[in-house]
Structures are given as structure tokens and as C-alpha cells.
Amino acid sequence: MRKLWLLFAQTVTIALALYLVYAAVQRPFVAPPRVVAGGAVLAGADAAGSPVAAGPSYRAAAGRAMPAVVNILTTKAVRKRHPLSRDPFFKRFFEREEEDDQNSLGSGVIVSTQGYILTNYHVVEAADEIQVVLPDGRKAPAKLVGTDPETDLAVVRITLDNLPSVTLGQVEQAKVGDVVLAIGNPFGVGQTVTMGIISALGRNNLHINHFENFIQTDAAINFGNSGGALIDTQGNLLGINSAIYSQTGGSVGIGFAIPVSTARNVLEAIIKDGHVVRGWIGVESQEITPELADSFGLPRDSGAIIAGVVRNGPADKAGIRPGDILLSVDGKPVKDTNEMLNLIAQLTPGGQSTMRILRKSRESDLQLTVGKRPLAKK
Secondary structure (H helix, E strand, O other): OHHHHHHHHHHHHHHHHHHHHHHHHHOOOOOOOEEOOOOOEEOOEOOOOOEOOOOOOOHHHHHHHHHHEEEEEEEEEEEOOOHHHHOOOOHHHHOOOOEEEEEEEEEEEEOOOOOEEEEEHHHHOOOOEEEEEOOOOOEEEOEEEEEEOOOOEEEEEOOOOOOOOOEEOOHHHOOOOOEEEEEEOHHHOOOEEEEEEEEEEEEOOOOOOOOOOEEEEOOOOOOOOOOOEEEOOOOEEEEEEEEEOOOOOOOOOOEEEEEHHHHHHHHHHHHHHOOOOOEEOOEEEEEOOHHHHHHHOOOOOOOEEEEEEOOOOHHHHHOOOOOOEEEEEOOEEOOOHHHHHHHHHOOOOOOEEEEEEEEOOEEEEEEEEOEEOOOOOO
């Protein structure tokens, strides 16, 4: 009996030991938290030592776009005026005035492996020299290919081998609430990525540019971010960061980016012609507000009132008169003056266009030959 009891006890002991070994093998290993100097607690790591991600990460999107976002340094020669140079007697001694360099910082986005870079016009405006610094440390002088002050866009080009480039996205598919990343070089501290969402689309009447169709975002955009990239969560370019609304000069979560659809058109036009060619009919317009519609007894509050007509311009020759309401351009409805400007700008100079107007409660169609929009003064 005693031998049987000993055999039973040994069997139970061996079975229990095997169970404990099995349970230990099956239990997942979790590294204990590490405490570093100052008492900060770091998250655990996996077996390979990589940090455990807590929530969604946009590292892949940032990694795709960051190599193509560059730092732009501009230099402008500024003449120093000696205080005595204004005096008639001493003026002849200061005929040759000293020159000094004035530097500014901005960002840009490489959109082609051939070295074409999109940036803001105000970044390179009046620059005597432009230098581009890539994230990998390479530097190169840049040549100004062309500018478009009316959209605050410019194209410069560098000549280097093995250049990265960003993928142009489909801004038409973007919606309010989508997550976006802003990449640039704020305050010259180095390349920085900030995150936010799309707050609004199609922002206009901000009186920033002549042609406005901004993406509004709450991703932080600061001084030096101008010309940088606004990308989606796949790393595709959605816009060129351009401006912020601020009463202090710092980011308050209201930033504006030029959509990539506009930037693409400007890029292609500048590469082809050196500037952007737009349609023009020679009119000045005014918004139709509900109050104005009631005051003049207008049957609608959409469209644009023709406030002035350039003498002998395309609209004048076609019979358009002040007081007419422009309803549509080639069948496309005109909602307001901003819509009118965009529709007319898309017309081909020298081509024929149909303008539908409302005059004294009567609609009619007028044919005109589209003119070429004069280049904006720089």
C-alpha cells in the first residue's frame, strides 16, 4: 500500500510540474516598464526591442513625403542709405551705397524627379539668390522658372541626381474631418511634421490671393512652413501650405493650403509658357447679397452683378452692360463673383464663349471672344 501511495504522489507531482511548464510557455512575454532619469516611464518593448505603438501611427505617410519637402533660403540685396546721403552737400560722397544681404526662410515640395519644386510666390518674391536644402543634407542653387502672384505660387528648379518627389493626391476626394499632416521648416529649426484635420474646403473671400479656393486645416502652420506640403494619411500631396489666420503671428489652428489641383495647373502652365495664361472678358463684378436682391427687386440671390465694363473689351463688344447679372459661363452656373472669376479664368484666350445674363427680368445669351488676362504686377 505504501508503495502505491508513493507512486501516486510522484505521478501527481510530475503532472503538476508539466502543467506549470506548459502554462509558462504559453503566457505572452511583456517587458516591464523602464524608468529613466527624472522618473519618466517608457512603454514596454517587444522581443526585438521596438517600442509598442499605442494607437494609429502616420509614420509611413510622413516617411513617404518628408524626403521631398525642402528648405528654401532666399537672399535679397538691400542697399544701406547713410543718414548724410540725403543732404545736398554730402550727397555726392555717397553715390556708391553699401549693400547688405537680407535672408528669409521658407519651404518647398519637389514634385518631379527633374528637379521642379513648388513653393509660394511670397517665399521667393524679389529674391536675388535662391538656395534649396534637401532633408538628406544636399544643397543646390535654384533657378526661378516662373511665378503666379494671383495664386501665390511659384516654381523653381534644381539640378541634382537621384531626387525624391512627392505623389500628387486627389483633393477632390478629400472631405472635412480627414486627417492631414503639414510638413515644413518652421522658424528654421529643421523639418517638422504636425497633424490635424481638414476643417473646411473651398474657402474664399479671404482677400489673401486673387484666386482663392483654400483647404482650411487646424494642423499647425508657422513661419517658415509657407510652401511646404499638406499630405493625406497615405503620404500624397493635397495642398501647398500658404497662410494662417493669426492676431499674434503664431499658429492658432486656422491655416490655409492651396489645393493640389490648382497647384498642378499652375505648375504645368509655368513649365510650358513661363507664366499662367488665363481668360479675361473685361468686367468688374459685385456680389448679389440677399439684401441687395430685395432692394433692387431681383428674382434671385445668386450670380454676379456687372458693376463695370472695360471700354472696347470683350464684354463691351459683346453687349454686356453695367447692371446686368451674369448667370452662367458656357452653361456653368455662376454662384458668386469668386465662381465667376474662376470660370472666366479657365476660358481659352481667343476662343468663343457664351455668357447668359439677366437684364430687366429677361434672360439672354451673348457670344464673345475671350481675351487674355493681363499679367499681375509683381
